[in-house]
Amino acid sequence: MTTNEKSYKQKAVVLLSGGIDSTTTLAIAQKIGFTTYGLSFRYGQRHEIELKSAANIARNYSVAKHLIVDIDLRLIGGSALTGNIDVPKSRSVSEMGKDIPVTYVPARNTIFLSYALAWAEVIGSSDIFIGVNALDYSGYPDCRPEYITAYEKMANLATKSGVEGNQQLKIHTPLIKMSKADIICQGIELGVDYSLTHSCYDPSSEGLACGACDSCLLRLKGFQEAGVSDPIKYKG
Amino acid sequence: MTTNEKSYKQKAVVLLSGGIDSTTTLAIAQKIGFTTYGLSFRYGQRHEIELKSAANIARNYSVAKHLIVDIDLRLIGGSALTGNIDVPKSRSVSEMGKDIPVTYVPARNTIFLSYALAWAEVIGSSDIFIGVNALDYSGYPDCRPEYITAYEKMANLATKSGVEGNQQLKIHTPLIKMSKADIICQGIELGVDYSLTHSCYDPSSEGLACGACDSCLLRLKGFQEAGVSDPIKYKG
Numbered sequence: 253m254t255t256n257e258k259s260y261k262q263k264a265v266v267l268l269s270g271g272i273d274s275t276t277t278l279a280i281a282q283k284i285g286f287t288t289y290g291l292s293f294r295y296g297q298r299h300e301i302e303l304k305s306a307a308n309i310a311r312n313y314s315v316a317k318h319l320i321v322d323i324d325l326r327l328i329g330g331s332a333l334t335g336n337i338d339v340p341k342s343r344s345v346s347e348m349g350k351d352i353p354v355t356y357v358p359a360r361n362t363i364f365l366s367y368a369l370a371w372a373e374v375i376g377s378s379d380i381f382i383g384v385n386a387l388d389y390s391g392y393p394d395c396r397p398e399y400i401t402a403y404e405k406m407a408n409l410a411t412k413s414g415v416e417g418n419q420q421l422k423i424h425t426p427l428i429k430m431s432k433a434d435i436i437c438q439g440i441e442l443g444v445d446y447s448l449t450h451s452c453y454d455p456s457s458e459g460l461a462c463g464a465c466d467s468c469l470l471r472l473k474g475f476q477e478a479g480v481s482d483p484i485k486y487k488g
Numbered sequence: 489m490t491t492n493e494k495s496y497k498q499k500a501v502v503l504l505s506g507g508i509d510s511t512t513t514l515a516i517a518q519k520i521g522f523t524t525y526g527l528s529f530r531y532g533q534r535h536e537i538e539l540k541s542a543a544n545i546a547r548n549y550s551v552a553k554h555l556i557v558d559i560d561l562r563l564i565g566g567s568a569l570t571g572n573i574d575v576p577k578s579r580s581v582s583e584m585g586k587d588i589p590v591t592y593v594p595a596r597n598t599i600f601l602s603y604a605l606a607w608a609e610v611i612g613s614s615d616i617f618i619g620v621n622a623l624d625y626s627g628y629p630d631c632r633p634e635y636i637t638a639y640e641k642m643a644n645l646a647t648k649s650g651v652e653g654n655q656q657l658k659i660h661t662p663l664i665k666m667s668k669a670d671i672i673c674q675g676i677e678l679g680v681d682y683s684l685t686h687s688c689y690d691p692s693s694e695g696l697a698c699g700a701c702d703s704c705l706l707r708l709k710g711f712q713e714a715g716v717s718d719p720i721k722y723k724g
Contacts, residue, residue, distance in 0.1 A: 321559075321560075322558070322559075322560065323557075323559055324557075324558065325606070327555060327557060328555075328603065328607050329610050330606070330610035357606075358605075358606040358607075358609040358610050358647065358648075359602055359603075359605040359606035359609060359646055359647060360606075361646070362602040362605060362606075362642070362646045363599070363602040363603065363606060366595055366598040366599040366602045367564065367595075367599065369594075370564045370566070370593075370595035370596075370599060371564050371594075373566065373595060374564055374565050374566035374594050393645065393646060393647055393648060394645075396645065399642065399645040399646055402638070402641050402642035402645050403642050403646075405641075405642070406598070406635065406638035406639050407598070409629065409630075409632065409635040409638050410597070410598045410629060410630045410635055410639075411594065411595060411629055411630070412592070412594075412629060
Protein backbone atom coordinates (compact mmCIF):
# COMPACT_ATOMS: atom_id res chain seq x y z
CA MET A 253 0.00 0.00 0.00
CA THR A 254 2.94 2.35 0.09
CA THR A 255 3.86 4.13 -3.08
CA ASN A 256 7.23 3.94 -4.71
CA GLU A 257 8.33 7.52 -5.31
CA LYS A 258 10.49 6.99 -8.34
CA SER A 259 9.25 8.27 -11.63
CA TYR A 260 7.98 5.86 -14.29
CA LYS A 261 5.40 5.96 -17.03
CA GLN A 262 3.02 3.28 -15.99
CA LYS A 263 -0.75 3.48 -16.20
CA ALA A 264 -2.78 3.83 -13.05
CA VAL A 265 -6.54 3.78 -12.50
CA VAL A 266 -7.56 6.49 -10.02
CA LEU A 267 -10.98 6.40 -8.37
CA LEU A 268 -12.24 9.95 -8.71
CA SER A 269 -15.35 11.13 -6.88
CA GLY A 270 -14.68 14.82 -7.30
CA GLY A 271 -13.99 15.40 -3.60
CA ILE A 272 -10.88 16.54 -1.75
CA ASP A 273 -9.47 13.07 -1.10
CA SER A 274 -9.73 11.62 -4.59
CA THR A 275 -8.50 14.85 -6.21
CA THR A 276 -5.45 14.92 -3.95
CA THR A 277 -4.89 11.24 -4.71
CA LEU A 278 -4.98 11.99 -8.44
CA ALA A 279 -2.42 14.78 -7.97
CA ILE A 280 -0.17 12.37 -6.04
CA ALA A 281 -0.45 9.65 -8.70
CA GLN A 282 0.52 12.16 -11.39
CA LYS A 283 3.36 13.56 -9.29
CA ILE A 284 4.80 10.05 -8.99
CA GLY A 285 4.70 9.85 -12.76
CA PHE A 286 1.77 7.58 -13.55
CA THR A 287 -0.33 8.08 -16.65
CA THR A 288 -3.70 8.38 -14.97
CA TYR A 289 -7.10 6.95 -15.89
CA GLY A 290 -9.94 8.51 -13.88
CA LEU A 291 -12.88 6.33 -12.88
CA SER A 292 -16.14 7.76 -11.51
CA PHE A 293 -19.58 6.30 -10.84
CA ARG A 294 -23.12 7.50 -11.31
CA TYR A 295 -24.57 5.23 -8.65
CA GLY A 296 -27.80 7.01 -7.82
CA GLN A 297 -26.08 9.29 -5.29
CA ARG A 298 -28.18 12.27 -4.24
CA HIS A 299 -25.09 14.44 -4.76
CA GLU A 300 -24.73 13.42 -8.42
CA ILE A 301 -23.40 16.93 -8.98
CA GLU A 302 -20.04 15.62 -7.73
CA LEU A 303 -19.64 14.06 -11.20
CA LYS A 304 -19.46 17.54 -12.74
CA SER A 305 -16.58 18.27 -10.39
CA ALA A 306 -14.98 14.92 -11.25
CA ALA A 307 -15.19 15.74 -14.98
CA ASN A 308 -13.70 19.22 -14.46
CA ILE A 309 -10.88 17.79 -12.35
CA ALA A 310 -10.20 15.05 -14.92
CA ARG A 311 -9.95 17.74 -17.60
CA ASN A 312 -7.81 19.97 -15.38
CA TYR A 313 -5.38 17.10 -14.83
CA SER A 314 -5.48 15.93 -18.46
CA VAL A 315 -6.09 12.31 -17.49
CA ALA A 316 -5.58 9.86 -20.35
CA LYS A 317 -9.24 8.88 -20.07
CA HIS A 318 -12.12 9.61 -17.71
CA LEU A 319 -14.79 6.94 -17.48
CA ILE A 320 -18.11 7.52 -15.71
CA VAL A 321 -19.79 4.17 -15.15
CA ASP A 322 -23.54 3.94 -14.56
CA ILE A 323 -24.37 1.59 -11.72
CA ASP A 324 -27.67 2.17 -10.04
CA LEU A 325 -27.16 1.21 -6.42
CA ARG A 326 -30.66 2.52 -5.62
CA LEU A 327 -31.93 -0.91 -6.72
CA ILE A 328 -29.93 -2.41 -3.86
CA GLY A 329 -30.67 0.38 -1.39
CA GLY A 330 -29.63 0.54 2.25
CA SER A 331 -28.05 4.01 2.36
CA ALA A 332 -28.96 7.65 3.00
CA LEU A 333 -26.84 8.55 -0.02
CA THR A 334 -28.96 6.53 -2.44
CA GLY A 335 -32.33 6.34 -0.73
CA ASN A 336 -34.98 8.12 1.20
CA ILE A 337 -33.18 8.09 4.54
CA ASP A 338 -32.33 11.67 5.63
CA VAL A 339 -28.69 12.74 5.57
CA PRO A 340 -27.78 13.63 9.19
CA LYS A 341 -26.95 17.28 9.82
CA SER A 342 -24.90 19.33 12.28
CA ARG A 343 -23.40 16.40 14.19
CA SER A 344 -20.23 17.02 16.12
CA VAL A 345 -17.16 15.55 14.45
CA SER A 346 -16.43 13.41 17.53
CA GLU A 347 -19.90 11.91 17.22
CA MET A 348 -19.24 10.81 13.63
CA GLY A 349 -16.59 8.22 14.37
CA LYS A 350 -18.66 6.20 16.81
CA ASP A 351 -20.93 4.17 14.56
CA ILE A 352 -21.16 3.25 10.92
CA PRO A 353 -23.10 6.25 9.55
CA VAL A 354 -26.35 5.97 7.56
CA THR A 355 -24.45 7.50 4.66
CA TYR A 356 -22.48 4.24 4.42
CA VAL A 357 -23.30 2.60 1.07
CA PRO A 358 -23.17 -1.19 1.42
CA ALA A 359 -20.10 -2.61 -0.29
CA ARG A 360 -19.54 0.59 -2.27
CA ASN A 361 -15.75 0.55 -2.22
CA THR A 362 -15.80 -3.17 -3.02
CA ILE A 363 -17.94 -2.45 -6.08
CA PHE A 364 -15.86 0.58 -7.11
CA LEU A 365 -12.56 -1.28 -6.72
CA SER A 366 -13.96 -4.20 -8.72
CA TYR A 367 -14.62 -1.96 -11.70
CA ALA A 368 -11.19 -0.40 -11.24
CA LEU A 369 -9.72 -3.90 -11.26
CA ALA A 370 -11.55 -4.79 -14.48
CA TRP A 371 -10.43 -1.58 -16.18
CA ALA A 372 -6.85 -1.94 -14.95
CA GLU A 373 -6.72 -5.41 -16.43
CA VAL A 374 -8.07 -4.21 -19.79
CA ILE A 375 -5.67 -1.23 -20.13
CA GLY A 376 -2.69 -3.23 -18.86
CA SER A 377 -2.27 -1.43 -15.56
CA SER A 378 -1.31 -2.97 -12.25
CA ASP A 379 -1.88 0.13 -10.14
CA ILE A 380 -5.11 1.39 -8.61
CA PHE A 381 -5.30 4.54 -6.47
CA ILE A 382 -8.06 5.13 -3.92
CA GLY A 383 -8.24 8.08 -1.54
CA VAL A 384 -9.41 6.31 1.62
CA ASN A 385 -8.02 7.74 4.84
CA ALA A 386 -8.00 7.54 8.62
CA LEU A 387 -11.06 9.77 8.93
CA ASP A 388 -13.05 7.48 6.66
CA TYR A 389 -12.08 4.30 8.34
CA SER A 390 -13.22 5.49 11.71
CA GLY A 391 -16.72 5.17 10.25
CA TYR A 392 -16.73 3.10 7.06
CA PRO A 393 -15.63 -0.55 7.25
CA ASP A 394 -14.47 -0.60 3.62
CA CYS A 395 -11.88 2.12 4.18
CA ARG A 396 -9.80 0.29 6.80
CA PRO A 397 -6.21 -0.70 5.99
CA GLU A 398 -6.90 -4.39 6.69
CA TYR A 399 -9.76 -4.30 4.19
CA ILE A 400 -7.51 -2.78 1.50
CA THR A 401 -4.85 -5.43 2.15
CA ALA A 402 -7.43 -8.22 1.84
CA TYR A 403 -8.81 -6.66 -1.34
CA GLU A 404 -5.36 -6.52 -2.88
CA LYS A 405 -4.77 -10.18 -2.08
CA MET A 406 -8.11 -11.20 -3.57
CA ALA A 407 -7.51 -9.02 -6.66
CA ASN A 408 -4.23 -10.76 -7.34
CA LEU A 409 -6.07 -14.08 -7.51
CA ALA A 410 -8.97 -12.71 -9.56
CA THR A 411 -7.26 -11.72 -12.76
CA LYS A 412 -5.20 -13.00 -15.66
CA SER A 413 -2.02 -11.50 -14.26
CA GLY A 414 -2.67 -13.34 -11.00
CA VAL A 415 -2.70 -16.60 -12.93
CA GLU A 416 0.15 -15.81 -15.26
CA GLY A 417 2.12 -14.20 -12.43
CA ASN A 418 3.62 -11.53 -14.65
CA GLN A 419 2.62 -8.56 -12.53
CA GLN A 420 1.27 -7.92 -9.08
CA LEU A 421 -1.66 -5.58 -8.74
CA LYS A 422 -1.18 -2.87 -6.15
CA ILE A 423 -3.86 -0.81 -4.42
CA HIS A 424 -2.28 2.53 -3.55
CA THR A 425 -3.74 4.43 -0.62
CA PRO A 426 -1.43 7.43 -0.27
CA LEU A 427 -3.78 9.22 2.16
CA ILE A 428 -4.49 6.27 4.42
CA LYS A 429 -2.85 7.68 7.53
CA MET A 430 -3.63 11.33 6.90
CA SER A 431 -6.15 13.65 8.52
CA LYS A 432 -8.25 15.96 6.34
CA ALA A 433 -5.95 18.89 7.26
CA ASP A 434 -2.83 16.86 6.26
CA ILE A 435 -4.50 15.98 2.97
CA ILE A 436 -5.35 19.61 2.21
CA CYS A 437 -1.80 20.75 3.08
CA GLN A 438 -0.31 18.09 0.82
CA GLY A 439 -2.74 19.00 -1.97
CA ILE A 440 -1.89 22.69 -1.75
CA GLU A 441 1.80 21.80 -1.98
CA LEU A 442 0.98 19.90 -5.16
CA GLY A 443 -0.99 22.84 -6.54
CA VAL A 444 -4.45 21.25 -6.26
CA ASP A 445 -7.24 23.71 -7.01
CA TYR A 446 -9.82 22.81 -4.35
CA SER A 447 -12.34 25.24 -5.82
CA LEU A 448 -13.01 22.48 -8.39
CA THR A 449 -13.95 19.90 -5.73
CA HIS A 450 -17.34 18.97 -4.30
CA SER A 451 -17.89 17.26 -0.94
CA CYS A 452 -21.47 17.89 0.21
CA TYR A 453 -23.82 14.89 0.55
CA ASP A 454 -26.92 17.06 0.30
CA PRO A 455 -26.30 20.03 -2.01
CA SER A 456 -28.92 22.59 -3.11
CA SER A 457 -30.35 22.25 -6.60
CA GLU A 458 -27.77 24.83 -7.75
CA GLY A 459 -25.02 22.62 -6.35
CA LEU A 460 -24.19 24.73 -3.30
CA ALA A 461 -22.84 22.81 -0.30
CA CYS A 462 -25.14 22.60 2.74
CA GLY A 463 -22.38 23.20 5.29
CA ALA A 464 -24.05 20.89 7.82
CA CYS A 465 -23.76 17.26 6.63
CA ASP A 466 -20.87 15.11 7.92
CA SER A 467 -18.94 15.59 4.71
CA CYS A 468 -19.22 19.41 4.78
CA LEU A 469 -18.34 19.54 8.48
CA LEU A 470 -15.24 17.38 7.99
CA ARG A 471 -14.21 19.50 5.01
CA LEU A 472 -14.66 22.78 6.90
CA LYS A 473 -12.78 21.45 9.93
CA GLY A 474 -9.99 20.24 7.63
CA PHE A 475 -9.54 23.66 6.02
CA GLN A 476 -9.70 25.36 9.40
CA GLU A 477 -7.02 23.09 10.87
CA ALA A 478 -4.89 23.51 7.76
CA GLY A 479 -5.18 27.27 8.22
CA VAL A 480 -6.48 27.76 4.69
CA SER A 481 -9.82 29.16 3.61
CA ASP A 482 -12.17 26.83 1.75
CA PRO A 483 -12.58 28.20 -1.80
CA ILE A 484 -16.06 26.75 -2.45
CA LYS A 485 -19.40 28.46 -1.75
CA TYR A 486 -21.87 27.34 0.89
CA LYS A 487 -25.56 28.12 0.84
CA GLY A 488 -27.18 30.54 3.30
CA MET B 489 -17.02 -22.86 1.22
CA THR B 490 -18.74 -26.06 2.22
CA THR B 491 -22.43 -25.94 2.87
CA ASN B 492 -24.00 -26.95 6.12
CA GLU B 493 -26.77 -29.35 5.20
CA LYS B 494 -29.12 -28.70 8.06
CA SER B 495 -32.34 -26.92 7.30
CA TYR B 496 -32.89 -23.31 8.37
CA LYS B 497 -34.82 -20.35 7.08
CA GLN B 498 -32.07 -17.89 6.39
CA LYS B 499 -31.86 -15.65 3.38
CA ALA B 500 -29.29 -16.35 0.68
CA VAL B 501 -28.33 -14.37 -2.41
CA VAL B 502 -27.85 -16.70 -5.39
CA LEU B 503 -26.03 -15.50 -8.51
CA LEU B 504 -28.27 -16.62 -11.35
CA SER B 505 -27.11 -16.46 -14.96
CA GLY B 506 -29.75 -18.80 -16.34
CA GLY B 507 -27.27 -21.58 -17.13
CA ILE B 508 -26.89 -25.11 -15.81
CA ASP B 509 -24.51 -24.28 -12.98
CA SER B 510 -26.36 -21.37 -11.41
CA THR B 511 -29.73 -23.11 -11.77
CA THR B 512 -28.41 -26.22 -10.02
CA THR B 513 -26.87 -23.98 -7.36
CA LEU B 514 -30.26 -22.32 -6.79
CA ALA B 515 -31.89 -25.75 -6.45
CA ILE B 516 -29.24 -26.75 -3.88
CA ALA B 517 -29.67 -23.53 -1.86
CA GLN B 518 -33.42 -24.12 -1.73
CA LYS B 519 -33.00 -27.80 -0.86
CA ILE B 520 -30.85 -26.77 2.14
CA GLY B 521 -33.68 -24.52 3.22
CA PHE B 522 -32.57 -21.02 2.36
CA THR B 523 -35.03 -18.35 1.31
CA THR B 524 -33.41 -17.42 -1.98
CA TYR B 525 -32.82 -14.03 -3.63
CA GLY B 526 -31.78 -14.35 -7.28
CA LEU B 527 -29.29 -11.85 -8.69
CA SER B 528 -28.62 -11.48 -12.43
CA PHE B 529 -26.76 -8.93 -14.54
CA ARG B 530 -27.38 -7.26 -17.87
CA TYR B 531 -23.72 -6.53 -18.52
CA GLY B 532 -23.70 -6.08 -22.26
CA GLN B 533 -23.30 -9.81 -22.86
CA ARG B 534 -23.98 -10.87 -26.43
CA HIS B 535 -26.09 -13.73 -25.04
CA GLU B 536 -28.41 -11.35 -23.16
CA ILE B 537 -31.14 -13.88 -23.88
CA GLU B 538 -29.83 -15.82 -20.86
CA LEU B 539 -31.68 -13.25 -18.73
CA LYS B 540 -35.00 -14.55 -20.07
CA SER B 541 -33.97 -17.99 -18.85
CA ALA B 542 -32.87 -16.52 -15.51
CA ALA B 543 -36.27 -14.83 -15.09
CA ASN B 544 -38.14 -18.04 -15.97
CA ILE B 545 -36.02 -20.04 -13.55
CA ALA B 546 -36.49 -17.44 -10.78
CA ARG B 547 -40.26 -17.71 -11.31
CA ASN B 548 -40.11 -21.51 -11.46
CA TYR B 549 -38.30 -21.59 -8.13
CA SER B 550 -40.46 -18.86 -6.54
CA VAL B 551 -37.44 -16.91 -5.33
CA ALA B 552 -38.28 -14.22 -2.76
CA LYS B 553 -36.98 -11.61 -5.20
CA HIS B 554 -35.17 -11.59 -8.53
CA LEU B 555 -33.03 -8.55 -9.25
CA ILE B 556 -31.54 -7.87 -12.69
CA VAL B 557 -28.87 -5.21 -12.34
CA ASP B 558 -27.75 -3.16 -15.34
CA ILE B 559 -23.99 -2.83 -15.50
CA ASP B 560 -22.56 -2.11 -18.89
CA LEU B 561 -19.20 -3.84 -18.98
CA ARG B 562 -18.88 -2.94 -22.67
CA LEU B 563 -17.52 0.44 -21.50
CA ILE B 564 -14.64 -1.44 -19.91
CA GLY B 565 -14.26 -3.99 -22.70
CA GLY B 566 -11.64 -6.70 -22.97
CA SER B 567 -13.83 -9.73 -23.68
CA ALA B 568 -15.38 -11.65 -26.55
CA LEU B 569 -18.59 -11.80 -24.53
CA THR B 570 -19.01 -8.03 -24.43
CA GLY B 571 -17.09 -6.82 -27.46
CA ASN B 572 -16.22 -7.31 -31.08
CA ILE B 573 -13.82 -10.21 -30.56
CA ASP B 574 -15.23 -13.40 -32.17
CA VAL B 575 -16.42 -16.19 -29.87
CA PRO B 576 -14.22 -19.23 -30.65
CA LYS B 577 -16.02 -22.21 -32.16
CA SER B 578 -15.58 -25.98 -32.33
CA ARG B 579 -12.51 -26.21 -30.11
CA SER B 580 -11.78 -29.52 -28.48
CA VAL B 581 -12.62 -29.59 -24.77
CA SER B 582 -9.01 -30.44 -23.89
CA GLU B 583 -7.89 -27.31 -25.74
CA MET B 584 -10.16 -25.11 -23.63
CA GLY B 585 -8.40 -25.59 -20.32
CA LYS B 586 -4.97 -24.53 -21.52
CA ASP B 587 -5.24 -20.74 -21.55
CA ILE B 588 -7.53 -18.10 -20.21
CA PRO B 589 -10.15 -17.93 -22.99
CA VAL B 590 -11.10 -14.73 -24.87
CA THR B 591 -14.58 -15.17 -23.39
CA TYR B 592 -13.08 -14.34 -19.99
CA VAL B 593 -14.64 -11.06 -18.81
CA PRO B 594 -12.11 -9.10 -16.71
CA ALA B 595 -13.03 -9.20 -13.02
CA ARG B 596 -16.58 -10.31 -13.79
CA ASN B 597 -17.04 -12.56 -10.78
CA THR B 598 -15.44 -9.93 -8.55
CA ILE B 599 -17.98 -7.39 -9.79
CA PHE B 600 -20.89 -9.85 -9.51
CA LEU B 601 -19.92 -10.94 -6.00
CA SER B 602 -19.55 -7.31 -4.95
CA TYR B 603 -23.17 -6.60 -5.87
CA ALA B 604 -24.21 -9.82 -4.13
CA LEU B 605 -22.31 -8.65 -1.04
CA ALA B 606 -24.09 -5.27 -1.11
CA TRP B 607 -27.49 -6.90 -1.50
CA ALA B 608 -26.79 -9.50 1.18
CA GLU B 609 -25.89 -6.73 3.60
CA VAL B 610 -29.08 -4.80 2.82
CA ILE B 611 -31.46 -7.78 3.17
CA GLY B 612 -29.67 -9.10 6.25
CA SER B 613 -28.19 -12.21 4.67
CA SER B 614 -24.79 -13.69 5.36
CA ASP B 615 -24.89 -16.32 2.62
CA ILE B 616 -24.01 -15.94 -1.05
CA PHE B 617 -24.18 -18.84 -3.53
CA ILE B 618 -22.16 -18.94 -6.74
CA GLY B 619 -22.02 -21.84 -9.19
CA VAL B 620 -18.31 -21.86 -9.99
CA ASN B 621 -16.81 -25.27 -10.60
CA ALA B 622 -13.71 -27.21 -11.50
CA LEU B 623 -14.38 -26.88 -15.22
CA ASP B 624 -14.54 -23.10 -14.94
CA TYR B 625 -11.43 -22.74 -12.90
CA SER B 626 -9.34 -24.60 -15.38
CA GLY B 627 -9.83 -21.51 -17.54
CA TYR B 628 -11.11 -18.55 -15.53
CA PRO B 629 -8.93 -17.17 -12.73
CA ASP B 630 -11.92 -15.86 -10.77
CA CYS B 631 -13.45 -19.32 -10.38
CA ARG B 632 -10.56 -20.92 -8.46
CA PRO B 633 -11.10 -22.05 -4.86
CA GLU B 634 -8.24 -19.85 -3.58
CA TYR B 635 -9.88 -16.84 -5.20
CA ILE B 636 -13.21 -17.59 -3.49
CA THR B 637 -11.47 -17.99 -0.12
CA ALA B 638 -9.70 -14.65 -0.56
CA TYR B 639 -12.96 -13.01 -1.61
CA GLU B 640 -14.73 -14.31 1.48
CA LYS B 641 -11.97 -12.97 3.71
CA MET B 642 -12.10 -9.54 2.06
CA ALA B 643 -15.92 -9.47 2.20
CA ASN B 644 -15.84 -10.06 5.94
CA LEU B 645 -13.74 -6.92 6.36
CA ALA B 646 -15.79 -4.86 3.90
CA THR B 647 -19.14 -4.71 5.60
CA LYS B 648 -20.94 -3.63 8.73
CA SER B 649 -21.18 -7.18 10.02
CA GLY B 650 -17.43 -7.50 9.60
CA VAL B 651 -16.98 -4.53 11.91
CA GLU B 652 -19.69 -5.41 14.37
CA GLY B 653 -18.67 -9.07 14.28
CA ASN B 654 -22.23 -10.34 14.61
CA GLN B 655 -22.21 -12.62 11.59
CA GLN B 656 -19.68 -14.09 9.20
CA LEU B 657 -20.39 -13.87 5.51
CA LYS B 658 -20.05 -17.17 3.68
CA ILE B 659 -19.56 -17.70 -0.04
CA HIS B 660 -21.09 -21.08 -0.85
CA THR B 661 -19.73 -22.91 -3.87
CA PRO B 662 -21.55 -26.24 -3.78
CA LEU B 663 -20.39 -27.21 -7.30
CA ILE B 664 -16.74 -26.29 -6.88
CA LYS B 665 -15.35 -29.79 -7.24
CA MET B 666 -17.91 -31.11 -9.68
CA SER B 667 -17.68 -31.85 -13.38
CA LYS B 668 -20.51 -30.76 -15.69
CA ALA B 669 -21.85 -34.35 -15.73
CA ASP B 670 -21.85 -34.49 -11.89
CA ILE B 671 -23.70 -31.18 -11.79
CA ILE B 672 -26.35 -32.39 -14.24
CA CYS B 673 -26.83 -35.65 -12.31
CA GLN B 674 -27.21 -33.76 -9.05
CA GLY B 675 -29.64 -31.30 -10.68
CA ILE B 676 -31.78 -34.09 -12.08
CA GLU B 677 -31.93 -35.68 -8.62
CA LEU B 678 -33.19 -32.32 -7.33
CA GLY B 679 -35.76 -32.10 -10.14
CA VAL B 680 -34.12 -29.26 -12.07
CA ASP B 681 -35.82 -28.60 -15.40
CA TYR B 682 -32.84 -27.99 -17.69
CA SER B 683 -35.12 -27.10 -20.59
CA LEU B 684 -35.40 -23.68 -18.90
CA THR B 685 -31.64 -23.06 -18.98
CA HIS B 686 -29.48 -21.26 -21.52
CA SER B 687 -25.72 -21.77 -21.95
CA CYS B 688 -24.72 -20.61 -25.45
CA TYR B 689 -22.34 -17.65 -25.77
CA ASP B 690 -23.42 -16.92 -29.33
CA PRO B 691 -27.10 -17.77 -29.84
CA SER B 692 -29.14 -17.10 -33.00
CA SER B 693 -31.51 -14.13 -32.97
CA GLU B 694 -34.30 -16.56 -32.02
CA GLY B 695 -32.23 -17.67 -29.03
CA LEU B 696 -31.21 -21.09 -30.38
CA ALA B 697 -27.88 -22.40 -29.11
CA CYS B 698 -25.04 -22.55 -31.65
CA GLY B 699 -23.75 -25.96 -30.51
CA ALA B 700 -20.15 -24.97 -31.26
CA CYS B 701 -18.97 -22.37 -28.71
CA ASP B 702 -17.05 -23.53 -25.63
CA SER B 703 -20.13 -23.24 -23.46
CA CYS B 704 -22.32 -25.35 -25.80
CA LEU B 705 -19.59 -27.98 -26.21
CA LEU B 706 -19.10 -28.32 -22.44
CA ARG B 707 -22.86 -28.53 -21.96
CA LEU B 708 -23.28 -31.20 -24.63
CA LYS B 709 -20.35 -33.21 -23.27
CA GLY B 710 -21.81 -32.94 -19.76
CA PHE B 711 -25.19 -34.30 -20.83
CA GLN B 712 -23.52 -37.07 -22.83
CA GLU B 713 -21.36 -38.14 -19.88
CA ALA B 714 -24.37 -37.96 -17.56
CA GLY B 715 -26.22 -40.26 -19.99
CA VAL B 716 -29.11 -37.82 -20.28
CA SER B 717 -30.36 -36.04 -23.38
CA ASP B 718 -30.11 -32.25 -23.44
CA PRO B 719 -33.67 -30.87 -23.53
CA ILE B 720 -32.84 -27.58 -25.29
CA LYS B 721 -32.87 -26.95 -29.06
CA TYR B 722 -29.78 -26.28 -31.13
CA LYS B 723 -29.77 -24.49 -34.45
CA GLY B 724 -29.06 -26.26 -37.72
